[in-house]
Amino acid sequence: MIKAVIFDVGGVLVQSPFIAISAYEQELGLPANYINVSLSRRGSEGAFQQYERGELAFTEFVDQWTNELNDTNANNTAFRRYLQRNELDTRMALPQQTRVSGDTLFARMMAVAETPNECVVELVRWLKACGYRVAALTNNFKDAGDSDRLKPLFDVFVESAVEGLRKPDPRFYLKACERLRVGPSEALFLDDIPVNLRAAKALGMEAVRVEIGRETLAVDQVKHILRTRGAYPPPAKI
Incomplete structure (x- = not known):
């Protein structure tokens, strides 16, 4: 699950x-x-x-x-x-x-990158309300402004500039899993770059691609996957 x-x-x-x-x-x-x-x-x-x-x-x-x-x-x-x-x-x-x-x-x-994809941000909040642990896994830079702004949304925030690793290195994904205390097969991963998604799938993760202008489609896909493979039911009210 x-x-x-x-x-x-x-x-x-x-x-x-x-x-x-x-x-x-x-x-x-x-x-x-x-x-x-x-x-x-x-x-x-x-x-x-x-x-x-x-x-x-x-x-x-x-x-x-x-x-x-x-x-x-x-x-x-x-x-x-x-x-x-x-x-x-x-x-x-x-x-x-x-x-x-x-x-x-x-x-x-x-x-x-200053402009959020609001539907995805709302998905993070919905997942936390459902009981899922959530992480960010980002190829970023030292002193990246998005870190401080987005960190409060997540249980775990894993940054390439801090770890000295970047996607699609499998060791980078495994750091996120370890800190979430889940195995790769218990995680769902969202990214916009195909090579990063392929690396996640190779580790056993479920993967969803987020395409420009089709972010709501990816959100719907995540919820569809969780209806069949999710460990936690949605709350009656958020």
Whole structure:
């Protein structure tokens, strides 16, 4: 039976930073997902990923990330592979050079994250009223403003910048389970990024994807799962 629910923060509890990334791509005339591909192409060793693990100071991160975002040759190569994998138009004209500011982009991503997804916040409160333990499991940064603002909602708040681990590392998920005092098979996990959901499923967790603009659908899906696998009935009145 599911006894605990674990939430991602950006893109789940608050609006997705990908909204800001998409808008910035359009502003610069870059193809859709170009920056996302650049962000992910270095795997766990990119500047963004290192910053989420607390390994870089902000100024180091911004300088390194800006260099990575403007490494046009490498980013174009990665983007062509992305087009091929997704059977998209590989004849698309790609930029000869880019002028992406890591500082500007990061500020816009953080601004978007100031807006909560109210239906998901209400889901957290409903779950606690039902008797479920709830946790946040977030890839975040040192001194992230969302931590202090959101921590009171949760029984457990697990941060990449504190732990030195980040999703999709399975050890990071297990820390949340240990602190909730549940096994992975007793937890339901919500995230907006497929690779993070796959890692959760591999550990035995139930997983629900939260998509931009379809947050209420994810809330309904969680409640549907708990009707059959949940350990606690809903309260008569909240």
